[in-house]
Amino acid sequence: MTTVKDVAKLAGVSTATVSRVVNNSGLVNKETQSKVKSAMQQLNYRPNTVARALASKKCTTLGLVVPDVSDPFFGQLASSVEQITRLTNMQLLLSIGGQDERSEQQAIESLIAQNCDTMVVHSKKMSDETLSSYLNELPGLVLINRFIAEFQSRCIWLNNEYGGRLAAEYLIHKGHKQIAIVNSCLEIDDPLLRKKGFENALPSKNFYFEATPTFDGGEEAANKLIEHLDKVTAVFAYNDAMAVGVISKLSEKGIRVPEDISIIGFDDALFARVCQPKLTTLKYPIDQMAKHAALLSLSISGSNTEFSNLPSEYCYQPYLIERNSVSLNE
Template structure:
């Protein structure tokens, strides 16, 4: 692998001159710059970004920590951050936290070791205190999909509880009274808050959810399938299901149809997130739109801005509200 010394020797210049060319520095003639660039291409020389960061004091990367590479929701999150990275001629560095305290800690440390100054973090398992410590240590750290009052100016979050209320209002407006819930088995804020909002709205309408109306499983297609099988096996009577996310909802619809139920004629199903797949399921999925890509873009811009202007107001952070998207998987109770 070619080094900066190899380039300097072949171009007949100093390593300092090559460095100035790499960093678009002054005091290099056009002919010399062109010759150095040509030899860099000829030798296949690529600057070491960590070394450049040490010299320029500026990182050329934008980091993001997500739990899972395969989930379309988190793919959208990463895509939003990547879009801002490209606009700023930066490279995206991605690390996964796997909904594990130790993995999330390692993911953030991995990015720090690579001198990544601006990081968008999706963390569900690290304690508030540890996140606060990271945020104080890293001016460009921004937390997405979670709110911590002490670092409110660095938080981009969705009102999941309001989303649960919106889902309940929609099903109630269609005349449904026998309601069931499918939720994630992970003990994190998102499913708890969505369920809380849903249940509170039902209570205000004089309805209640019994224990056997609520099932939990993995927050994916297979989890939705297994959870629905549990509901059916329990002989629970239900005419509508509120599901934690779209993947589980689509798995639930498939299982209902396999067992002779027509959606939404027999059972209405509403999801959450509005991932791309929800528009192409059959029937097309009614869901709550979670503007995760828009939020990720804003989070990335905020992370970059925090480097130059770290101190801003606290307040309630940057809160987003989910929006109901009516499609074909819910209808009036017949």
């Protein structure tokens, strides 16, 4: 490994000068500069980011905590954050938070140990209290898909309630009145808020099912739903994975979407375009949100000066993507 010293020796200057040309900070004569540069080339010198971070007390990594990268939703989120880190010459440190409070904490702790002072975290299991204490300790920590009033300016979140309302309004507009909600059974706010938004717009008694927010969960819910098919013309699914599960199970039983029953999803994930029929769904603009979160974190922790015109709105609105899974009900 070649170090500043090697370069300095070859170029016949001090390490300080080498450092100056590497960072192009301070004044350095053109000639010296090119001497140093050619020395760097000859030796194939690569500044050691770790040492650099230690000495300058500036961190060059951005930490990301998500529950599971194998889930395409978080894959998309990670990918968006990575685009920002690449743009700003930072490195992405990925920590998986998993499904319980303890692992989420460990994920954050390991980022702290890495000296990471800018991070975006997606946490659903940690209590507001623990999370708040981290927010207090780490000024560069930004929350995504979560809202804590006290730290409003460091949260990027989705208006879930509005999403529920949009779904209801759309189904009403399409002439549906008897609707089943297929919701997530996870103990987080999102399903509750979506349900609330939905029911505010359509207060009649709806059928209600809960299951895990996955394809299998959708199939499971569909099994229960089947018994009430005569009383239901449409279903509002918690997310696209569940929606596709429902469709799949129904079509196994010979029930066609949207001819026999309509369905609307949430997320606009990969699934949505890939299934038959293509899914009408609510867009969760996670890519924009993730980029915003990353830039916000960078700008708070002072690592980014270039991209300072951030969106002023921290609460994102889902919007309708109309495809073929909802039909008109006369």
